Amino acid sequence: MAEDFHAAFGLGHDERYIGTVDADGVALVAIQGLHQLVREKDREIAELKDRMAEVESSLRADLASVRAAFSELAQAKTAIAARP
Numbered sequence: 683m684a685e686d687f688h689a690a691f692g693l694g695h696d697e698r699y700i701g702t703v704d705a706d707g708v709a710l711v712a713i714q715g716l717h718q719l720v721r722e723k724d725r726e727i728a729e730l731k732d733r734m735a736e737v738e739s740s741l742r743a744d745l746a747s748v749r750a751a752f753s754e755l756a757q758a759k760t761a762i763a764a765r766p
Contacts, residue, residue: 684697688700
């Protein structure tokens with residue numbers, strides 16, 4: 683395992699031991715990298731939520747327009763059917 687650690691990170695005095703400072707440093711860098719990924723995902727989620735809200739608002743407006751048009755057609759049909 684120490685050999686793999688040394689090969690992967692090039693840290694330590696030799697390939698037989700993993701120094702605690704080296705292991706802690708690698709862990710800290712990994713944590714920082716994961717934190718950055720989480721922040722990027724949070725930004726992406728926020729952007730997607732904003733886009734979803736815009737689409738939802740647009741769909742609601744479109745639905746209201748369709749309902750209004752349908753109501754007008756229904757009234758026109760009723761008026762035509764009521765003619766003698």
